[in-house]
Each structure stands twice: as C-alpha cells, then as structure tokens.
Amino acid sequence: MEYNKNFNEVSFKLGSTRSVIREIFEYAKIRSEKIGKENVFDFSIGNPSVPAPENVKKKLIDIISNTDPVVLHGYSSAQGDLQVRQKIASYITSTYNAEMTADNIYMTCGAAASLTISLRALLNSGEEVITFAPYFTEYKVFVEASGGVLKIIPPNDDFSLDLKKFAETINENTKAVIINSPNNPSGAVYSAKTIEELSNILREKSELYDRHIFLITDEPYRELVYGNEEVPYITNYYDDSIVCYSFSKSLSLPGERIGYIAVSPKMKLNKEVYASICGAGRALGYVCAPVLFQRLIAGCLGETSDISIYAKNRDILYNALKNYGYECVKPSGAFYLFVKALEDDAKKFCETAKKYELLLVPGDDFGCHGYVRIAYCVSTEMIERSLPSFKKLAEEYRTKA
Amino acid sequence: MEYNKNFNEVSFKLGSTRSVIREIFEYAKIRSEKIGKENVFDFSIGNPSVPAPENVKKKLIDIISNTDPVVLHGYSSAQGDLQVRQKIASYITSTYNAEMTADNIYMTCGAAASLTISLRALLNSGEEVITFAPYFTEYKVFVEASGGVLKIIPPNDDFSLDLKKFAETINENTKAVIINSPNNPSGAVYSAKTIEELSNILREKSELYDRHIFLITDEPYRELVYGNEEVPYITNYYDDSIVCYSFSKSLSLPGERIGYIAVSPKMKLNKEVYASICGAGRALGYVCAPVLFQRLIAGCLGETSDISIYAKNRDILYNALKNYGYECVKPSGAFYLFVKALEDDAKKFCETAKKYELLLVPGDDFGCHGYVRIAYCVSTEMIERSLPSFKKLAEEYRTKA
DSSP, X not given: OOGGGSSOHHHHHHXXXXXXXXXXXXXXXXXXXXXXXXXXXEOOOOOOOSOOOHHHHHHHHHXXXXXXXXXXXXXXXXXXXXXXXXXXXXXXXXXXXXXXXXXXXXXXXXXXXXXXXXXHHHOOTXXXXXXXXXXXXXXXXXXXXXXXXXXEEOOOTTSOOOHHHHHHHOOTTEEEEEEOXXXXXXXXXXXXXXXXXXXXXXXXXXXXXXSOOEEEEEOTTTTXXXXXXXXXXXXXXXXSEEEEEESTTTTTOGGGOOXXXXXXXXXXXXXXXXXXXXXXXXXXXXXXXXXXXXHHHHTSTTOOOOTHHHHHHHHHHHHHHHHHTOOBOOOSBTTEEEXXXXXXXXXXXXXXXXXXXXXXXXXXXXXXXXXXXXXXXXXXXXXXXXXXXXXXXXXXXXXXX | OOGGGSSOHHHHHHHHSOOHHHHHHHHHHHHHHHHOGGGOEEOOOOOXXXXXXXXXXXXXXXXXHHSOHXXXXXOOOTTOOHHHHHHHHHHHHHHHOOOOOGGGEXXXXXXXXXXXXXXXXXXXXXXXXXXXXXXXXXXXXXXXHTTOEEEEEOOOTTSOOOHHHHHHHOOTTEEEEEEOSSOTTTOOOOOHHHHHHHHHHHHHHHHHHTSOOEEEEEOTTTTOBOTTOOOOXXXXXXXXXXXXXXXXXXXXXXXXXXXXEEEOTTOTTHHHHHHHHHHHHHHTTOOOOOHHHHHHHHTSTTOOOOTHHHHHHHHHHHHHHHHHTOOBOOOSBTTEEEEEOSSSOHHHHHHHHHTTTEEOEEGXXXXXXXXXXXXXXXXXXXXXXXXXXXXXXXXXXXHHO
C-alpha cells in the first residue's frame, strides 16, 4: 500500500511536525517537574497573562442568567448576529472614523479563522501573497491551505519595512499583502507614513497590472500599544483593505475564539468580497462564531484587560537586557521582545539559554535569522526573578568572546 | 479587468447563492410582519426548540465564577483540553464499549468543523467520497472544499440503503464514505444489521483495491432517538472509522460550536490519521475549540435536553399527516419528517403549501426528488395549530385529482 494514498500528505506533515514552540512547551513541562515550575523561565508562549476584565465575568453571568437559552445558544446567522455586527460597526466608525456598517462585518472564531476565511475568499490556485519578515509563522500554512504562495520581504537592518524590495516583488500574480501591526514577534507598530507609502505602492501596482491587490491587516494586538503610539486604521488609507481582528489579546479571551473580519466599505468590490467571505466560511465549516461570546464582546467594545502590566513588563525586561548588553529595538506594541541572539545561530543560542532555565523561541521560524522572541506576557514577578539568568547568559558570551 | 481574477470563484458562488432554507427564512420574516408571527407555520429550520438543560446554565455560571480567568479563557492545546478529552473517552468507552483514549479525541467547533477537518485530513485532490441520499446538503460543499468529489447513492423505495448500488460505486479512487444516522432529513436510524452489511462491503473493497476506505459518521442526532431505537457505535463494526460528533442538538447548543472527532482506536493508521486531523485543523484556522464550552460539556456527558418534547411533536404530526392521507416513513430519530409531496414537483408543492402558511423545504437539495422536509423542532402548540392547514392542503390536492 502506498504511503501517500492513506491521507492528505500536507495535513499529515502539518500535524506530525512538532512546532518549535510546542517542543519548548513539552521541555518546560518536564523541566518544571524536575526543578519546580517557579525555577523555569518560560518566555515561549503568547498566552495573555493578564486576566480578562472583571466586567467580562459579570457580563457573561448576566447574559447567561437573563437570556432565554433557546435564543441565547441558538444559531446566529452565518455572518454573525445582526445587532452584534451593528455595534461593532458603530464602534469602528466612531473610533476610527471609518464608516463601517453591519454589512461590512463578518464574525469569526478569532484571528486565525479571519485569515483563513479571507484568504480562501480571495485566492485562486497559484496566486501570490506577500508579507514582511519577521512574520507570524502560520501565514505560510494559511496561504498554502488556500492554494496560494507566500512571498516574504526581509526587513531593513533597523527592522523597518523594505518597501523598495516590496515594490519589486509585486507582479501580475500578486493577489494580497498581509501586514501585522503591532507585530508579532517584533513589537513594531507601523506608522501612518509607512502605511501611506505602502498604500501608494499598492495603488500604483494595481493600476499597472490592472487588478485589485488586497491589503489584509492581522491585528489582534491593536489595543496593546504603549505610550502615545497610534495604530493607523487601514481602511482610511487603502480602499481594497480587509481587517482581521480578534478579541483574544485585548480582552484576554484567546481560548474562546472570537473575532471578526471588517471589509472596507470603500472597497469597490466590497459586496462581492463579503459574499466570498461568507462562502469561504461555509466551505471551511465555520457555521457561525460562538454566540455567547458574540453577545459578550458587543457589550465590551473598547474595553481591554489591564495592559499597563504588559507595559511594565516591557520596561523592566527591555531596560535590563539593554543594560546587560543585548541588542533589541524597543517594542511599541504587542507583548514580545525580538532580541538579537548573542551568536549567529539563534537555535544554538536558545540551547545555551536553557542552561539558565530561560526558554526563548528562535526567530528563524518568523523569517529572521539570528534573533529570538521573548514573550513578556508572563507575571512581572517571574520577569524580575529571571533577570539574573539573562545577565549570566550575557556574561557567558562575553567571556567566550 | 477579468471577473474571476478578483476573488475565488467557488467561495463567491457559495456565498452569493441563497440557500433554499435561507429564502424561506426571509419569506417567513416578511410574512410574519404582515399577518403576525403566530399565523406563519415555519417548519424549515433545524434549530433545537427545546432549551438546554437547566444544568447547563448552572454549570456555566459555576465554571465562570470559580475558575481563574487566565486559566479559564486561555488557549487549550490544539486537540482540546486533556482532561476534557479523557472524560469524553471514558464516557464513550463505558457507554459504547469502544475503548477510546484521550489520544483518539480531537475537540472541534461542532459537526461541520468535525467533517471539514476530517475530510481535509484524508482527501487528496480528485479522490471520491460516497454518501447516501437523502443527505445533508453541505456534504457536497465540504467534500469539494477539500478537493474531493461527492458520489451520491439514491435510496431504495422504502428509504433503506441501496447497498448493491453502493458496492458498485466504490472504485480504486474511493477514499471515504459519510453516513448520517439518525438521518437529516429522513429521521432514519441505521440498524446494526445495515451497518454490518455496509462494513462487510467496505472491508471487501478495501482488500480488493488494496487501500483504506474510511467510514465517517456524522452524528449530531445520536441521542435524539425515540422508543427503543439504538444507534450502533461505528467503531465496534468497522476499524477504519471516524465519528464526527456535536453537542448542538443533544444539549441544544448549536450556536456555541462545540463537538469532537473520535478516531477509532482499532484503526491501523489511527496515529497517522489523528496527526493529519491535527494538521488539517491547523490549516483551516481552528486554533482550538471554544474552551468554556469544552469545560462545560465535560461535565454534561450523557445529559440531554428534554427530548420527550420532540417525541411528542413527532407523534402528533406523524399521526395527523397519515390521517390526512400523506405518505411518510415514521422517523426513528432526529427531528425531521420526510414526507412525499402531493405532486411530483416538490418545489411547486411547497409553493402551494404557502397558501396555508406552511413553510416546508423541498427535498431536492437533499438529493431526493418529490419529497419535503418538515422540521418538527418547534413548539408543540404551533404543531397543533398548524394541523388544519396540513388538512386543507391535502384536501386541495384531493379535489384536483
């Protein structure tokens, strides 16, 4: 019997190759059993450490206690409950001045679903999607699952976008571009100027190739920004744009799978693209987004978990690492530090870090060689206790050099 | 600009063609505004009318009140929370004597997700999947979304499975078979004898073509059976089997999207198929099943909504229709009656039924010409009030004849 006749080869490979983060997770479990959980400094996972706002608990109990269960737990329409979509549209309109209506909003099971549905709505076999490194590793999986090809633009030395290379990469086969700001893993927030330049290039190339090139923004970290940073709202800059949003990080609800897709009302084909999104959701088996959490988030728009904790974590960790001699751009958003490894091979560096019980993720999977990702969505107290380890790690390399 | 360059043609068509049920839904809304909701007898939608058990409310509030929100709402592992999977496996083992372990269970966002993930795990482009009419319309969408081709076996006159035709249809390109028992729309429950015969054919053909042919059971209606009916547990009959389960109907939670896939522990390739399922879920953007409802159902295994109400509805409606001269096989499970239309063209018959404010679904979409589906998951009181309309409808046809 031939091997590949038994199941889908791509699915099998995706399911049987352990991700690096998964490997670290397993290592952490074993190590914790050996030396105690409190002595292992696991910076590998982007699971919010700050609890959901107290209001989430209150509202959930209120909704469950006071809604007829047949109505509460029944199907919503495939695109999501109309009132929920109206509330989200109003919120976007008033907050970002973006003129959304309910007909532009499609409720999803979180950002990953927002992306897979958007890509399946748009892509034909062999079409190209461009993204900028460092990038969230699953983009490649999602694009390929819809028959597309992912093209990656390496960053400039200062981690700004290489827009020249970007312009050169666009061709007659380019269907879409994915950006992620605030960025996982770099923490960078793209400025209005960057978004404008990027949009100008896309408009120029759309005209040149006489086709729509869609700009998809993956923004689960929109509200996780520090200081006076502002995250430009993409539909105000580029008409052929689609926002993939999730409440996973802003409300600390990653396991509940709730988010939405917002199709720019200024998009010429917005009705057709919205219809394709409905069709893609149907084909992928997303009957509707979980209804209890649809209702919940409609009452929590604009609220966030206490993100001042992440800001504090960032400051403590960033300042200490700089002090110990690490190189790193200060993140403006999200909850990751992208730090230059102290040797060329980030995987080896991560192995060395384990000696000090520091669990870091090599940047290679994010398309950036020689860097590591440190997720600081952990307790402030753990960060403080981990600092001597980071110091010793730097010293080991200083001694070697 | 060419039309099909702008988006994926299949997604667009799926999203822009209104389903028949959707059409009826819209008609019902308009008609209700005109003559009052209580005067429209909408039998079109399979949304449970019986509330979730009181225990669901109690348990949800208990879980939300007493669990650390970081733990409660955090990601579970992709295949689902281990404890939840262990509980489901124990439940299946003790209830059906099927020897499941947590490693055979993969939590999903409901039956549709269970099916799309299983199909993507198995299918290679162009491979065939067989199902039996009448069948749930979305099977075609799901199979084609994974690059497969759906082959449909028409039923015998008495709605039993045409196993001769089935055996003839299997070829070297057949990858899987989907069965749905209790059946939507016929309400049939396949007997142990039927399952045995079907399994024998599959074993014989697997050997003949030297390949695994997988049997997928879609069983959201497993617990909705009446009288002494038993639904055979498929893994006890056929080794290469996969159970796609959902709590939507049994616990009246269709909008919350919670179910699971159970891979037979007796399947030779069960580890490989499970890995492929994990990979397929990842590629489709299912990060994990909603965690609050994972925890909930782990505490409600074996419980159901008050299905005696569906049994009562079935008896009232079935007896009355027979009495008025309609032809119909008495359903053993689910909450649908599949009734012979009183003229050859079921669509025309449904139009005529509208004169009496009866909203029925033509069976053509389920692969059966000349039949209509009546969903009796509505209030008993509405059924009682609708009976004179069914009587008048029959009389109109008797007068014509």
